[in-house]
Amino acid sequence: MARVTELSVNGGRRRIDADSDRTLLSVLRDDLDLTGTKFGCGEGQCAACTVLVDGVATKSCLIKVGAVAGKKIVTIEGLAPANALHPVQQAFLDADALQCGYCTPGMILGAVSLLRRSPNPSEAEIASGMNGHICRCGTYPRVVHAIRMAAAKGGKA
Amino acid sequence: MKRRDFFGVLGGGILVLLEDDAIYAQETGGPRGGNQAAPLELGAWLHIGDTGVVTVYTGKVEVGQNARTSLTQAVLEELAAPAANVKIVMGDTDLTPFDIGTVGSMTTPRMWPQIRKAAAAAREMLLDLAAQKWSVDRTTLKLADGKITSGAHTGTFGELAKGEKWTRSIPSSVPLHAAGDWQAAGKSVPKVNGRDMVTGAHKYTYDMKKPGMLHAKVLYPPQFGATLISLDAAAAQAMPGVKVVHEGNFVAVAAPEHETAVRALAALKAQWQPVTAEADDHSVFQYFRQTSTNAPAPANLTAYTIAYIAHVPLEPRAALAEWEGDRVTVWTGSQRPFGVRSELAQLFGIPEEKARVIVPDTGSGYGGKHNGDAALEAARISKAVGKPVKRNWTRDEEMMWAYFRPGGLIEVAGKTAPDGTITEWEFHNYNSGGSGLQSPYSLASRKEQFHQSKSPLRQGSYRGLAATANHFVRESYMDELAHAVKMDPLEFRLKNTKDERLRAVIIAAADKFNWKGRQKAPLKGFGIAAGFEKGGYVATCAEVDMNADTGTVKVRRAVVAFECGAIVNPEHLRNQVEGGVIMGLGGALFEEVRFGQGKILNTHLKEYRVPRFADVPVIESVLLDRKDIVSAGSGETPIVGIAPAIGNAIFDANGRRIRRLPLMS
Numbered sequence: 001m002a003r004v005t006e007l008s009v010n011g012g013r014r015r016i017d018a019d020s021d022r023t024l025l026s027v028l029r030d031d032l033d034l035t036g037t038k039f040g041c042g043e044g045q046c047a048a049c050t051v052l053v054d055g056v057a058t059k060s061c062l063i064k065v066g067a068v069a070g071k072k073i074v075t076i077e078g079l080a081p082a083n084a085l086h087p088v089q090q091a092f093l094d095a096d097a098l099q100c101g102y103c104t105p106g107m108i109l110g111a112v113s114l115l116r117r118s119p120n121p122s123e124a125e126i127a128s129g130m131n132g133h134i135c136r137c138g139t140y141p142r143v144v145h146a147i148r149m150a151a152a153k154g155g156k157a
Numbered sequence: 158m159k160r161r162d163f164f165g166v167l168g169g170g171i172l173v174l175l176e177d178d179a180i181y182a183q184e185t186g187g188p189r190g191g192n193q194a195a196p197l198e199l200g201a202w203l204h205i206g207d208t209g210v211v212t213v214y215t216g217k218v219e220v221g222q223n224a225r226t227s228l229t230q231a232v233l234e235e236l237a238a239p240a241a242n243v244k245i246v247m248g249d250t251d252l253t254p255f256d257i258g259t260v261g262s263m264t265t266p267r268m269w270p271q272i273r274k275a276a277a278a279a280r281e282m283l284l285d286l287a288a289q290k291w292s293v294d295r296t297t298l299k300l301a302d303g304k305i306t307s308g309a310h311t312g313t314f315g316e317l318a319k320g321e322k323w324t325r326s327i328p329s330s331v332p333l334h335a336a337g338d339w340q341a342a343g344k345s346v347p348k349v350n351g352r353d354m355v356t357g358a359h360k361y362t363y364d365m366k367k368p369g370m371l372h373a374k375v376l377y378p379p380q381f382g383a384t385l386i387s388l389d390a391a392a393a394q395a396m397p398g399v400k401v402v403h404e405g406n407f408v409a410v411a412a413p414e415h416e417t418a419v420r421a422l423a424a425l426k427a428q429w430q431p432v433t434a435e436a437d438d439h440s441v442f443q444y445f446r447q448t449s450t451n452a453p454a455p456a457n458l459t460a461y462t463i464a465y466i467a468h469v470p471l472e473p474r475a476a477l478a479e480w481e482g483d484r485v486t487v488w489t490g491s492q493r494p495f496g497v498r499s500e501l502a503q504l505f506g507i508p509e510e511k512a513r514v515i516v517p518d519t520g521s522g523y524g525g526k527h528n529g530d531a532a533l534e535a536a537r538i539s540k541a542v543g544k545p546v547k548r549n550w551t552r553d554e555e556m557m558w559a560y561f562r563p564g565g566l567i568e569v570a571g572k573t574a575p576d577g578t579i580t581e582w583e584f585h586n587y588n589s590g591g592s593g594l595q596s597p598y599s600l601a602s603r604k605e606q607f608h609q610s611k612s613p614l615r616q617g618s619y620r621g622l623a624a625t626a627n628h629f630v631r632e633s634y635m636d637e638l639a640h641a642v643k644m645d646p647l648e649f650r651l652k653n654t655k656d657e658r659l660r661a662v663i664i665a666a667a668d669k670f671n672w673k674g675r676q677k678a679p680l681k682g683f684g685i686a687a688g689f690e691k692g693g694y695v696a697t698c699a700e701v702d703m704n705a706d707t708g709t710v711k712v713r714r715a716v717v718a719f720e721c722g723a724i725v726n727p728e729h730l731r732n733q734v735e736g737g738v739i740m741g742l743g744g745a746l747f748e749e750v751r752f753g754q755g756k757i758l759n760t761h762l763k764e765y766r767v768p769r770f771a772d773v774p775v776i777e778s779v780l781l782d783r784k785d786i787v788s789a790g791s792g793e794t795p796i797v798g799i800a801p802a803i804g805n806a807i808f809d810a811n812g813r814r815i816r817r818l819p820l821m822s
């Protein structure tokens with residue numbers, strides 16, 4: 001079976017040795033210990049596993065690691081420099097846009113991707129753009145508010 | 158932890174032990190194991206060591222309800238320190254006092270004042286130490302920002318506690334100053350460990366690893382209750398690194414990589430004895446009536462049905478287990494760590510002190526994580542293979558093998574006088590539960606009964622318990638009665654209650670919603686519902702638009718008024734109220750566990766729909782702050798009003814009374 005031996009993650013090159021048909025989620029979590037990327041359903045329904053691949057929100061539970069070799073992957077751990085917060089992360093804190101926090105990394109990366117496509121989205125655009133993400137605690141209105149706050153501060157990165 | 162061990166484990170300093178016999182009277186979260194050791198008599202303890210960090214130990218856990226934050230506020234209310242110097246150790250059976258569980262919205266009314274009392278006692282001890290050390294009058298001492306000062310003297314908590322080994326036991330009857338005088342409490346303090354959540358740094362159980370650990374999968378039967386006839390594990394056993402565990406009906410595989418474990422599971426060849434299921438999702442409501450343990454209601458009542466629904470915590474059940482000799486440690490996301498400890502002790506026939514359960518802040522529970530399903534599996538497999546074992550449930554395992562909010566059949570009847578006064582009320586709940594069964598309205602005559610029935614599915618606690626079902630039926634039927642006497646549903650409710658707190662939330666919600674000024678339009682409807690449960694009063698108004706072509710409903714707007722006594726953290730309370738409404742929207746509109754032939758038929762999120770961004774209406778919450786009333790919890794009650802408010806709004810829109818949950822089945 002074809003193997004993938006290197007991934008570009010969070011601005012650095014990481015050595016791995018993984019079957020190319022493994023999911024990106026599995027490799028990030030099990031091989032690289034980047035567990036900020038969450039398993040929620042494993043079937044693309046909840047988006048807790050969202051990462052950025054070449055800047056675009058991607059469900060890492062569906063994509064095979066072989067398909068992202070050579071592409072730039074950003075996980076929640078690499079969204080901002082160490083000890084700093086990305087404006088979207090800060091906005092989630094400011095809006096209290098979380099309860100248990102399990103969906104939060106995926107939500108934040110989904111929001112970052114959305115703001116790159118649409119720097120000043122309306123509430124309706126946010127609702128449709130983020131509709132793949134599940135927050136079972138029901139913080140959706142707060143997430144919408146956080147994204148609007150980040151947009152107002154030029155939250156795209 | 159035994160009393161004599163405290164300073165050995167925690168280091169020197171000062172220690173407050175809060176004694177509370179009443180803690181064992183808390184509502185239980187489910188059946189207890191039979192091997193329960195005599196519980197400690199302490200409700201909480203608080204330690205200050207030479208670092209000056211104030212550490213509180215409580216058996217409560219954090220599942221997103223923000224108890225870690227509110228309990229930090231409880232400390233800061235009595236003991237002025239930088240928030241960063243307050244640490245709350247939660248849900249560790251070796252370190253924290255026994256606790257019945259994070260259940261029944263009890264953290265705020267019971268644990269919160271206890272921790273304040275412990276912090277208040279520690280404050281007095283620090284003042285005593287400072288007065289003694291500096292030989293000054295106690296009245297000259299000032300305490301702020303983690304320091305005590307008097308004239309030229311100054312000492313941090315750590316400097317004052319250093320070298321001490323002073324323990325004070327206090328009864329839980331210590332008085333506390335009233336909410337009107339609160340300094341740190343009553344304010345919108347942000348989530349204390351929110352930063353770890355937004356950076357991905359927090360390790361949930363699902364994320365945890367141990368060196369040398371194996372990933373495990375369990376071979377579940379194809380139907381509930383099916384028994385294993387034969388197993389051929391040869392192909393799985395031949396895979397490198399794979400271990401197979403086979404103990405009676407329990408079959409599991411473990412491997413160094415998760416994918417290998419998945420392949421090994423698929424390679425098992427098992428034959429199961431089929432089971433004939435007693436009911437499916439259609440026949441279950443009559444099944445409840447037929448299996449009722451007491452006499453069913455007369456046949457002429459109005460029947461409502463409530464579907465089974467699933468908790469769907471975004472973090473599925475998970476556990477990491479490790480044995481050292483005859484002692485097991487399990488990390489798991491559970492609302493009842495001490496209950497899980499009992500389950501472990503019972504399964505392995507070991508004393509409770511040989512099992513330690515640690516609960517990291519967990520990816521939600523909603524009443525769905527009261528037991529140790531994944532913990533028992535991980536510990537059992539770990540014992541068999543002699544290595545640490547990780548057992549992470551998949552989403553479909555979670556949907557099939559967790560327990561559910563009970564389904565129910567509810568039969569109701571009532572009579573009203575021409576002026577709208579309810580004169581008779583009869584209400585029978587089969588299987589769904591007794592919480593919220595009693596009407597909060599003034600009823601001249603009432604019969605309210607819970608009928609225990611057989612459940613074809615494994616069922617248990619859920620946010621709000623049966624209060625959601627009972628409020629849905631009661632408030633829908635209140636609407637039926639109001640329309641029968643041609644009274645406005647708001648006026649009808651106010652006519653039938655003298656409870657000032659209930660009236661206050663009804664009026665607050667109606668005012669904010671502009672109920673009296675509502676504008677009727679084709680296919681548009683407005684509904685109202687109210688109730689009381691677990692110390693909280695709620696009233697909910699909803700506006701809906703019906704789609705004439707599809708018959709579906711769009712909820713446009715919801716206004717919720719909520720009152721649970723003195724508000725501890727307004728923003729977090731608002732967050733809970735909104736979250737309850739949104740979670741309740743799912744059970745109101747479309748969530749329904751479908752089952753037949755002894756299995757769940759919708760185990761994937763594309764078949765079991767939960768609320769998403771596009772489903773969410775405009776939500777406005779009105780929080781009534783009653784500083785004269787002791788704070789109650791808010792994690793559950795706000796969920797109960799949304800379903801009947803929507804059902805009543807649908808009737809208002811199209812004259813169709815839907816007597817089932819979910820409404821859009």
